[in-house]
Each structure stands twice: as structure tokens, then as C-alpha cells.
Amino acid sequence: MLDNVIYAWPELVQALIETFYMLILTIPIAVAIGTPLGTILFLTRPDSFLKWPKFYLILNGVVNLVRSFPFLILMIAIIPFTRLLVGTALGSTAATIPMIINAIPYFARFIEQILLDVNRGVVDAAESMGANKLQIVWKVLYTEARSGIANAITIVTVSFLSYSTVAGLVGGGGIGDFAIRYGYYRYQTDVMFVTIIIMVLFVQAFQFTGNFIVRKLDKRL
Amino acid sequence: MITLQNISKTFDTAGGPLHAVSYASLHIQQGDIYGLIGFSGAGKSTLLRTINLLERPDEGSVIVEGQDLTKLSVRELRKKRLSIGMIFQHFNLLNNLNVYDNVSFPLEIAKVSKAERKQRIENCLEMVGLLDKAKAFPAKLSGGQKQRVAIARALANNPKILLCDEPTSSVDPQTTGSILAALQEINRKLGITIVIVTHEMNVINAICNKVAVMEQGQIVEKFDLREKNIVPQSNIAQFLFKNEIVLAGEREVQYA
Ligand SMILES: Nc1ncnc2c1ncn2[C@@H]1O[C@H](COP(=O)(O)OP(=O)(O)OP(=O)(O)O)[C@@H](O)[C@H]1O
Ligand SMILES: [Mg+2]
Numbered sequence: 001m002l003d004n005v006i007y008a009w010p011e012l013v014q015a016l017i018e019t020f021y022m023l024i025l026t027i028p029i030a031v032a033i034g035t036p037l038g039t040i041l042f043l044t045r046p047d048s049f050l051k052w053p054k055f056y057l058i059l060n061g062v063v064n065l066v067r068s069f070p071f072l073i074l075m076i077a078i079i080p081f082t083r084l085l086v087g088t089a090l091g092s093t094a095a096t097i098p099m100i101i102n103a104i105p106y107f108a109r110f111i112e113q114i115l116l117d118v119n120r121g122v123v124d125a126a127e128s129m130g131a132n133k134l135q136i137v138w139k140v141l142y143t144e145a146r147s148g149i150a151n152a153i154t155i156v157t158v159s160f161l162s163y164s165t166v167a168g169l170v171g172g173g174g175i176g177d178f179a180i181r182y183g184y185y186r187y188q189t190d191v192m193f194v195t196i197i198i199m200v201l202f203v204q205a206f207q208f209t210g211n212f213i214v215r216k217l218d219k220r221l
Numbered sequence: 222m223i224t225l226q227n228i229s230k231t232f233d234t235a236g237g238p239l240h241a242v243s244y245a246s247l248h249i250q251q252g253d254i255y256g257l258i259g260f261s262g263a264g265k266s267t268l269l270r271t272i273n274l275l276e277r278p279d280e281g282s283v284i285v286e287g288q289d290l291t292k293l294s295v296r297e298l299r300k301k302r303l304s305i306g307m308i309f310q311h312f313n314l315l316n317n318l319n320v321y322d323n324v325s326f327p328l329e330i331a332k333v334s335k336a337e338r339k340q341r342i343e344n345c346l347e348m349v350g351l352l353d354k355a356k357a358f359p360a361k362l363s364g365g366q367k368q369r370v371a372i373a374r375a376l377a378n379n380p381k382i383l384l385c386d387e388p389t390s391s392v393d394p395q396t397t398g399s400i401l402a403a404l405q406e407i408n409r410k411l412g413i414t415i416v417i418v419t420h421e422m423n424v425i426n427a428i429c430n431k432v433a434v435m436e437q438g439q440i441v442e443k444f445d446l447r448e449k450n451i452v453p454q455s456n457i458a459q460f461l462f463k464n465e466i467v468l469a470g471e472r473e474v475q476y477a
Contacts, residue, residue, distance in 0.1 A: 121309055121311055122315055122316075124309070125309060125371075126330075129326065130303045130330055135330060219317045220316040220360055
């Protein structure tokens with residue numbers, strides 16, 4: 001029985017590397033673009049700092065639109081766009097394009113919500129001290145929101161570990177692709193079992209690390 | 222020092238326009254500890270917040286040290302705010318920064334050099350007796366300590382005016398005493414003009430030299446508390462000056 005696992009092991013390792021490659025591209029880009037996007041959503045909300053109601057309406061609509069695509073459908077629908085960007089719709093790099101497109105608005109919503117939870121009184125205090133909007137965002141909102149942001153990164157990472165498996169369906173490689181080949185076509189339950197254990201361990205490790213960082217950053221209690 | 226002329230502020234609410242402040246005028250002199258008292262919803266906070274234009278009045282002018290703040294550009298206003306400190310009922314400290322960094326915040330805004338910041342932060346913390354707590358985070362402090370950190374923070378840029386919105390309303394009576402003592406010391410030693418909003422007559426009696434009584438967005442009466450015979454005319458002022466705790470049922474009789 002172990003024979004199957006030993007036989008598949010190199011491919012499993014390869015699949016894991018591909019999965020991590022997808023995550024390492026997706027998460028930082030989603031954070032780098034999603035954070036300012038979420039901040040702009042927060043700032044342009046109807047009763048917030050910047051009075052740009054039309055801008056908010058449009059941005060909010062776009063974010064909702066992208067978020068309403070089921071991931072598999074988004075992936076298929078943007079194949080031409082993916083080809084344009086990376087030259088092919090196959091492989092792990094190509095798979096990250098829909099992942100990034102899906103992750104940006106997802107993360108932006110998290111940021112918007114986290115910033116909404118920051119105590120308005122602290123913003124008042126900063127304003128009374130003569131802070132400008134940039135200083136309020138940078139020194140007040142992000143300082144107070146930092147543990148929430150770390151938490152959001154953890155959640156998005158775990159979610160996209162899961163989304164990355166869908167990429168396996170359309171030639172994206174990674175752990176999903178591996179599962180289809182060994183678990184679905186060859187029906188090797190033992191290999192599936194080992195795969196699941198490994199994934200569970202990874203998710204636990206992400207969550208544990210994430211929670212640890214959140215606790216370190218959060219001085220509110 | 223501060224002159225408010227015919228200040229009005231109306232909020233648009235779900236239930237229609239709400240006149241939070243109507244034609245309020247006030248003159249506050251250099252060195253005053255000026256109290257603003259009234260019941261909940263009277264418009265005290267709104268009026269106080271017009272002094273540094275956190276709330277921009279719909280009508281009227283806010284004159285601070287001869288300058289009409291409503292006429293300043295955004296940039297000039299931000300600069301002006303450096304000389305007007307403010308403290309709040311719920312302290313409004315940055316929870317993720319320690320005491321030292323909280324006091325450093327307004328100095329960073331004012332672009333004070335690092336070496337000078339250290340000096341000023343230590344001075345301010347010493348003044349409120351919290352130098353030993355410099356490394357502590359707000360969550361580890363008592364309410365009174367948090368308010369004193371907020372006072373230190375408000376003083377960091379050497380303001381001439383300190384605005385206080387119910388600074389003692391979320392602490393126990395004993396702590397109230399320590400906060401009021403700190404405010405009085407600031408007023409005496411540094412000559413800082415203080416405006417203090419409260420709904421407790423005790424606070425007024427303890428440190429104010431003047432008081433304005435507000436009701437439904439209007440200033441109904443003003444008193445100079447150094448005068449010998451104070452004869453309140455309005456019902457609300459009579460009620461406040463009686464300074465007794467009366468049960469709600471009786472109050473209607475008293476205050477009809
Ligand atoms: N930003 C706002 N939007 C809408 N209504 C407001 C706003 N700020 C204050 N109000 C309303 O204006 C009125 C006066 O409020 P204000 O906070 O000035 O009263 P206050 O005298 O400070 O009362 P309290 O003792 O409860 O703090 C209240 O009815 C309040 O609900
Ligand atoms: Mg108030």
C-alpha cells in the first residue's frame with residue numbers, strides 16, 4: 001500500500017511546489033493592490049472622508065461584479081485575457097491570473113470592513129491634532145487595523161490554498177491537479193489520504209502562524 | 222482668546238433636520254476655565270467641536286486669537302489646530318501604540334525632530350505623572366491614567382487652548398478629582414485656556430471660573446462664578462445650581 005505513496009511522492013512534492021508558487025504570487029499581489037483599493041472604498045463611502053459618491057458607486061459595483069463570479073467560471077471566462085498576459089492558459093503561472101483577479105476585491109472588502117471597525121474617536125483625535133488625510137490613513141487607520149489586516153491575510157491565504165485546487169481542473173497544475181490524477185482517475189485512496197493529511201497540516205500551520213502574528217500585533221487587550 | 226458668534230449647526234438625520242446648535246455666541250478670555258453644561262443632547266459637544274472646526278458651523282464665525290477659522294484654507298486650519306489641544310470622554314488613544322508613541326504622535330504630525338520629540342514627550346509625561354508608564358500600552362492603564370496620557374498628548378505641541386469633551390464622564394469620582402487637578406495645574410502653570418464640556422455641576426464648581434448653560438442647542442444663561450451673588454434665572458440653571466440628585470418623578474415637579 002505504501003508503494004503507491006512512494007511512487008507518487010515526487011509528483012506530490014512537485015504539485016505542492018506548484019501550489020505554493022501560485023499562492024506566493026497571488027497573496028502578495030492581492031494584498032498590495034487590495035489594501036489601497038479597500039482603503040479607497042472605505043474613504044469614499046457615503047458618510048466618510050472623501051465626498052465622491054459616484055466614484056464609490058462605480059468602484060463598489062465593480063468589486064461586487066468580480067466577486068459574484070464563481071471561481072471556476074471566472075477562470076474559464078478570462079482565458080483570452082490570461083493568454084494575452086502570460087502567452088498561455090495552461091500551467092501554474094496562468095492559473096494565478098484568475099486567482100489574483102478574484103483575490104483583489106475579496107481582500108479589498110476585508111480592508112474596507114476592518115477600517116470601518118476602527119474607532120472613529122481616534123480619527124477625531126488625530127484630526128484635532130492637525131493630521132491630514134494621508135497621515136490619518138497611514139498613522140491612525142493602519143496602525144489600529146494592523147492585527148485585523150494580518151488576520152485577513154491569513155483567511156485569504158487559507159481560502160486561496162483551496163481555490164488553487166480548482167486551477168487543477170483547467171491545467172493549472174498544483175495539488176488539485178495531483179488529486180484529480182491520483183484520486184479520481186487512478187482511484188488510489190492511500191495517496192489521497194496522505195495528500196489530505198498534508199493539506200490539513202499546511203492549513204493548520206498557516207492558521208497557527210497567522211494567529212500568532214495577530215496576537216503579537218494586537219495591543220488592544 | 223476665543224469668540225463664537227452666532228454659531229448654528231444643523232444635522233441631516235433620518236428624522237429630518239436636527240438643529241444641534243442655534244445661534245450660540247460665547248466669549249472666552251485668555252486664562253479662563255470655561256464650562257459648558259447642559260443635559261444630554263443639548264449640543265455641548267457640537268458647539269465645542271466648532272472651536273477647532275471638527276464640526277464646521279453652517280452659520281457664524283469662530284474667532285481664535287483674532288483669526289476667523291472658518292475663513293482659513295485646509296492647510297492653514299491644520300496648522301492652527303496644532304495650537305488647540307483636545308481631549309475626549311473615551312480618551313481616543315491609539316491602542317496599538319504605547320504611551321510614549323501616543324504622545325509622540327502629534328509631534329510627528331507637527332514634524333518635530335526626533336531629539337526634540339523625546340524631550341517634549343518626557344516633559345509632558347512628567348507633568349501628568351506618568352513618565353514611568355512610557356512603555357505601557359493603553360489597555361494596561363486605568364481610565365484616569367488613560368485620560369492623563371490624553372492630556373499629555375494634547376499638550377505636546379504647546380497649545381494655547383485645551384478643549385475637553387466630558388473628560389471625567391467615564392471615570393469614578395476619585396479619578397475625576399485627579400483629572401480635574403491635572404487640568405487646573407495646566408491652566409495655572411502654563412496659562413492654557415481651557416473649555417470644558419460636562420453635565421456634572423461638580424466639575425464646574427471644582428475648576429471653572431465661568432460657565433454657559435445650554436439647552437436644546439441654545440445658550441440660555443452665562444455666569445461668572447467669581448461673582449458673589451449668582452441668581453440663576455432659567456429653570457435649567459436653577460435646577461443645575463441646586464446641585465442635588467433628585468429622582469426623575471420629583472424632577473418634573475421641580476423643573477416644570
Ligand atoms: N454627526 C451627527 N449627525 C447627526 N446628528 C448629530 C451628530 N452629532 C450630534 N448630533 C445630534 O445633535 C444633538 C446634539 O448633540 P451633542 O453631541 O452636541 O450633544 P451633547 O450636549 O454633547 O450631549 P451628550 O451629553 O449626550 O454628549 C443630538 O441630538 C445629537 O444626536
Ligand atoms: Mg457630548
